[in-house]
Amino acid sequence: MNNYYxxxxxxxxxxxxxxxxxxxxxxxxxxxxxxxxxxxxxSRFKAIKIAYETLYSTTLREKxxxxxxxxxxxxxxxxxxxxxxxxxxxxxxxxxxxxQTFEQFFGFNxxxxxxxxxxxxxxxxxxxxTSEMFNQYFGRR
Numbered sequence: 001m002n003n004y005y006x007x008x009x010x011x012x013x014x015x016x017x018x019x020x021x022x023x024x025x026x027x028x029x030x031x032x033x034x035x036x037x038x039x040x041x042x043s044r045f046k047a048i049k050i051a052y053e054t055l056y057s058t059t060l061r062e063k064x065x066x067x068x069x070x071x072x073x074x075x076x077x078x079x080x081x082x083x084x085x086x087x088x089x090x091x092x093x094x095x096x097x098x099x100q101t102f103e104q105f106f107g108f109n110x111x112x113x114x115x116x117x118x119x120x121x122x123x124x125x126x127x128x129x130t131s132e133m134f135n136q137y138f139g140r141r
Contacts, residue, residue, distance in 0.1 A: 004051035004064065012070050016056060023052035 005012050008022040026048045028034070035041035054060045065071070107115060 003068070004055055007047055007051040008055065010055075012065070014055075016058075019052065019055045023048060023056070027052075 008019065008026065010018055010022045030041045030045040030048060032042045032045060054064050
């Protein structure tokens with residue numbers, strides 16, 4: 001059982017969550033506190049821990065897979081890396097939400113430089129003018 005995937009009982013296409021769940025399941029079974037004085041359980045637990053640490057870390061897993069000749073995996077568990085296909089994974093990053101938050105906070109569209117304030121609202125030259133807030137708390141001197 002030198003293969004880390006076999007030690008954890010998972011497939012090479014397993015996601016990080018599957019790696020973590022397999023480790024937790026086996027750690028409960030072979031933990032030295034549960035198996036007092038059993039040297040086989042202790043050595044098995046150490047091997048499981050090393051396998052988990054290697055497969056859960058994306059950089060260590062890529063190195064391990066390359067060394068073992070296993071096809072590279074994307075962080076989501078796909079068998080082909082999106083980076084190899086020319087597609088970048090955004091890992092839950094939503095550019096539209098960031099753009100909208102930027103507009104709400106700064107008061108203008110960063111691409112067009114147009115104000116997003118309504119016509120009835122008082123337009124300020126600098127939407128982040130903090131002098132009013134400063135004067136409110138510290139007063140004018």
